[in-house]
Amino acid sequence: MASIFGEQYFNSIGKYLKERFGCRVIKLSLDAGFTCPNRDGTKGTGGCIFCSAEGSGDFASDIPGQIKLLSKKWPSGKYIAYFQSHTNTYAPVEILREKYYQALEYPDVIGLAIATRPDCLSPAILELLAELNQKTFLWVELGLQTIHEDTARLINRCYPLSVFDQAVSALSVLDIKTVVHLILGLPGESREDMLTSIHRSCSKDIFGIKLHLMNVLKDTKLAEFYPDRIHIPKKEEYINLVVDALEIIPQHITIHRVTADAPRHLLIAPEWGYEKRSILNGIQKEFKRRGSYQGIVFNDSSPSRPSL
Numbered sequence: 001m002a003s004i005f006g007e008q009y010f011n012s013i014g015k016y017l018k019e020r021f022g023c024r025v026i027k028l029s030l031d032a033g034f035t036c037p038n039r040d041g042t043k044g045t046g047g048c049i050f051c052s053a054e055g056s057g058d059f060a061s062d063i064p065g066q067i068k069l070l071s072k073k074w075p076s077g078k079y080i081a082y083f084q085s086h087t088n089t090y091a092p093v094e095i096l097r098e099k100y101y102q103a104l105e106y107p108d109v110i111g112l113a114i115a116t117r118p119d120c121l122s123p124a125i126l127e128l129l130a131e132l133n134q135k136t137f138l139w140v141e142l143g144l145q146t147i148h149e150d151t152a153r154l155i156n157r158c159y160p161l162s163v164f165d166q167a168v169s170a171l172s173v174l175d176i177k178t179v180v181h182l183i184l185g186l187p188g189e190s191r192e193d194m195l196t197s198i199h200r201s202c203s204k205d206i207f208g209i210k211l212h213l214m215n216v217l218k219d220t221k222l223a224e225f226y227p228d229r230i231h232i233p234k235k236e237e238y239i240n241l242v243v244d245a246l247e248i249i250p251q252h253i254t255i256h257r258v259t260a261d262a263p264r265h266l267l268i269a270p271e272w273g274y275e276k277r278s279i280l281n282g283i284q285k286e287f288k289r290r291g292s293y294q295g296i297v298f299n300d301s302s303p304s305r306p307s308l
């Protein structure tokens with residue numbers, strides 16, 4: 001069966017951006033100096049159990065330095081300023097405004113990606129995001145990780161699913177693109193649990209999905225679960241799971257990630273967690289073997305649609 005996505009088999013954000021902007025578009029990973037309400041006691045303490053000290057932004061760096069390096073490889077490339085580390089709407093709105101507009105001042109920065117928690121989108125912040133959405137290419141990333149409340153409690157996410165639903169609706173009303181983060185392999189979750197999280201997320205008005213491989217990093221609470229209280233999949237098992245997941249994601253939803261960027265010096269398990277290229281190759285091979293592609297079973301009339 002032919003894939004409408006060619007040899008890649010899924011609707012990658014890289015392909016989407018290339019078609020939309022006519023050139024290579026690269027994300028600049030930024031640490032704007034924000035913190036997180038799940039660390040400072042406002043929503044919780046200690047943070048999510050998988051989160052590293054850098055607030056899930058271990059590669060974050062500055063804009064001119066990154067552009068200087070990247071432009072050597074892609075001289076005609078453009079950039080999206082990706083506010084990655086910690087919670088990037090967790091500051092007074094005037095500070096947020098200053099940071100976002102500063103990033104847009106660089107001539108080759110053509111848009112913004114803002115990662116945050118769904119409980120950090122006040123009316124004033126939504127108003128600012130709506131303003132930016134009129135002026136530039138924008139998406140907002142929400143760290144959901146799972147739809148299951150018992151897992152959410154276990155990972156110390158510190159907000160219920162209803163808050164995520166409200167945030168997606170509020171962004172959708174403003175025509176702001178939403179990207180959902182989900183983690184594959186959280187403690188205690190079965191394959192069905194993970195696919196149910198994906199399936200439900202896809203029933204919302206979302207632009208994209210990030211599927212994160214569950215990496216166990218040093219100096220996180222999750223490290224205390226290792227090795228006895230967490231299942232670490234073999235690479236082949238993970239590849240199969242990702243392909244199962246992509247098969248139930250509708251084709252219009254962009255795929256922003258299917259692995260995770262794990263700094264090798266922090267990675268405890270899985271030991272193959274940093275082998276991004278090999279995981280991607282494995283996913284393509286598995287799609288080819290199955291004769292399938294993203295969205296193949298996400299079809300109401302399909303007899304093979306999983307009962308979730």
Ligand code: SF4
Pocket residue numbers: 036037038039046047048051052055056085086087117143
């Ligand atoms: S994952 Fe996000 S919400 Fe959770 S502790 Fe880290 S920065 Fe905060």
